[in-house]
Amino acid sequence: MVAQEGAQHYVPRERTLTALREASAECRGCDLHRDATQTVFGEGPTRARIVMVGEVPGDREDREGAPFVGPAGRLLDRALVEAGIDRDTVYVTNAVKHFRFTRDARSGRRIHKKPSRSQIVACRPWLLAELDTVRPEVVVALGATAAQSLFGPDFRVSSRRGELIEPESDAESPLALATVHPSAVLRARAGDRDSAYAGLVADLTTVASAL
Numbered sequence: 001m002v003a004q005e006g007a008q009h010y011v012p013r014e015r016t017l018t019a020l021r022e023a024s025a026e027c028r029g030c031d032l033h034r035d036a037t038q039t040v041f042g043e044g045p046t047r048a049r050i051v052m053v054g055e056v057p058g059d060r061e062d063r064e065g066a067p068f069v070g071p072a073g074r075l076l077d078r079a080l081v082e083a084g085i086d087r088d089t090v091y092v093t094n095a096v097k098h099f100r101f102t103r104d105a106r107s108g109r110r111i112h113k114k115p116s117r118s119q120i121v122a123c124r125p126w127l128l129a130e131l132d133t134v135r136p137e138v139v140v141a142l143g144a145t146a147a148q149s150l151f152g153p154d155f156r157v158s159s160r161r162g163e164l165i166e167p168e169s170d171a172e173s174p175l176a177l178a179t180v181h182p183s184a185v186l187r188a189r190a191g192d193r194d195s196a197y198a199g200l201v202a203d204l205t206t207v208a209s210a211l
Ligand code: URA
Pocket: 054, 055, 056, 057, 058, 061, 066, 067, 068, 069, 070, 072, 073, 094, 183
């Protein structure tokens, strides 16, 4: 058994999305590749002005091989329209690129599971390579997993959401903003859902105003 040291070893030098995508299909940087169907790499234009980072592909994404094609993706698409962001200017990806799940003992259904800290760290080289290739103006973390991959484990979305964060050292780096994950809006109790959705739209409107 080869030691798993994260994705770094699999990331090619060539900085094109095609090269990265092809190489990511062979990634064995953590054990998630074993039970998932395929690597779900990011999608969108190479010159996207915004990169949006989710958590991990879901059941639909795992089967289709594309990010945000299920219910969370539909909600995100709707919120982007309301925020005045053209979907064609957005590259969408995930902090972790293989589906993580447990199997429901009775139904056999695959239930989404949050990636672990070590899986987030293992997969981070792919996310950094995507950002280095696309070089967006703004990077948006959708939820805590993406925020922790981008800003470190101490970052709290609850206290910093909606804030435009200036790059610290490198002027080449994009502006950043964290907001809630669209799945959190879907999971909110009926009475809270409208305000959770409005909050997401408001944060995305801040992103639009920064372009
Ligand atoms: N949730 C995510 O975080 N990413 C997807 O691609 C789909 C749902």
